[in-house]
Amino acid sequence: MMETRSENPHVLSEHTLQLILSNAQFHSDLQETLRDLQVVPSQLEEHKRYMVDLERSLKNVKKSVAQCAETTKREREEHRDLNDSTMRRLAYKMVKKEVNWEMKKETENRKYIEALEKEMIERQNQQVLETSIDEAKRLESELREKKERIGLIQGEIEDLYEKVFNGARREFPRDQQLRQQLADAKSTHDSIQARLKSNSTALPLLSQASGKIQDSWRRTAHDEYHGLFTNGRGERQKKLNKAAKRASEFEQLLRKARLACSEIGSVPQLPIRDMYKTGKYFDAPLSAAFKGVDTDVDLARYRKEITHVKNLVQSEIHYTTERIRIAETDLAEASEVLTSCKTELQEFRRATFESIVANPNASSVMDETHESQAIPLSTIDETRNRSHDSLPLYTATRPLSETEILPPYNSLMDR
Template sequence: MSIANTVRANAQYHSHLLSQLGELDYVPSALENQRPYIGELEAQYKTLKAKLDKSVQKTQKERKEHEAMRDSTTRRLAHKLTGKKEKFEKKASKEERDYVEALEEEMKVRNNLEMNEQMIAEAKATLADLEEKIKTYDHLKRDLADLYNSIFEGPTQEFPRDDEIEQQLRYVEEIYHNVQKRLNNESRVADILGQAEGELRRCNVFMNEALSYSTYDMFGGGGMADMMERNALSNAQNRASTAQMLITQARQLSPQVKSIGNINIAQG
């Protein structure tokens, strides 16, 4: 059988292999990107974990000092008797403020760490999926190579330029691989930025909520309105911090992503 007839006889099988490979073309470059991406996330986890440990220690220290000042009846009475009640109350207020700020910082770091852990879990699940798909991809590539070898191995007088065309194919495949790798990377960046946008939208919701409580407080809402306002502001700061962390992650993957700067929300 001539090569041309052999090609025609295997045309359907060849089309099937190409179709299956086309669906998995993204896998090699995606897998190549995925492992370093997980490494970056895990490095970020270590940094956040160390930061959280320090934040927890600071919160515990500030809480003890705040509670000691708050519950010290003797010291309160002594300051009152010596005419230093105002000084005592000012110091007690500072201790409370320091404790609240430390607690808010701890919650912010804890929130970022939880987001990081979620991203690691998702990235590892994606890695496992890619590792399964690469097996199928490699098997299909071998089947395609076997098909080509069975047809074109040895002298091919009917196709005198097949070696030249094969070299051109390798060159084009290399270009395609690099483009696919970049596409996979930019797709991941787009996903991360989408998550960041969602966090900023939630931040805006909490900011509006805080504004509502603040307005209510101005018209006699009392301590409950003030507490709800602070809670909303704290939630807004957490969402903003998570968005910043996500954008930092995106910037590590793509130089096209610009910084949005620090978002510091006054806590009322």
């Protein structure tokens, strides 16, 4: 359990002391309102689960109502047909089965009534659930407003503490230690968060780049240029040009990934321009021979270089994925530390503020001209009544009348 300590004894400037005392009620009202609202976040989460259950129940009831309505419609039609069918009734009479007719009629009437009653019950259930959901939405809105109010109150408390403690750094050395601790925690948290964001942005770009280099690699296979369907004029050139285009698209995506995350390593440049040049010689063997171009040798070289880059990209995807996993774990820990530091600073300030308000006479007023002296507050009134010549070496920074006093505060509970 975190121990909350306050500065004791308090050696304060007159300005700081007056600032605290003049805002005592303001601070008390804020803290009281905050205590009243502290259960709201958990209530809101529980209420959200309740809303999900209600919505699920309503969905099931609506489905049941639709089924019941279909059954009722069918039974109503059979009921109406039976009552209106004079010919069927005469037919039963002719074969001397009038009793069977009445039994059948009664059975159909009962089935229709039962179906109608079941439908009405389900419709009532639907109405009850819809009313409950409307009420639950209203309550959820109230809880959300209260949760937002918590944030506003915490902001007001933080603003007050900043005015008091930020302007009295020498008077509260422990506060400065906690502030630095919080700043370090926030810096660490932000750094990890930035690393997670950059790697998370780069990973899908790397995946797309991997697909492009994979396609380029496939299009440089030897069989693609010496199979059964490679005799068409310009066909092999088109294939190699396509491989070069995919390699170019790969480099563009990799460039974007590296801009997003500086931790991604570089890869050798692909022979894209050479691939375009080689493609021109597939259908010009004499020209290739004259210039000493061997397309098979070139293809083998391109494939080797693309294979190397393809493997490097796969490694980068693995490393980036691992960095994301580590950053997610580190960020969760850093968030806990940051929250703990915020809480410790806030609790220290609250305890210090309330301690001074509860017993202001236990504090000392600092002689800001001679900082080594501290005069107990309880002796100030007495010394001020003495003659000027007998006063001790004490001078306030400013007259009390010029001391900054914050305006009175109306509690948020009264708004």
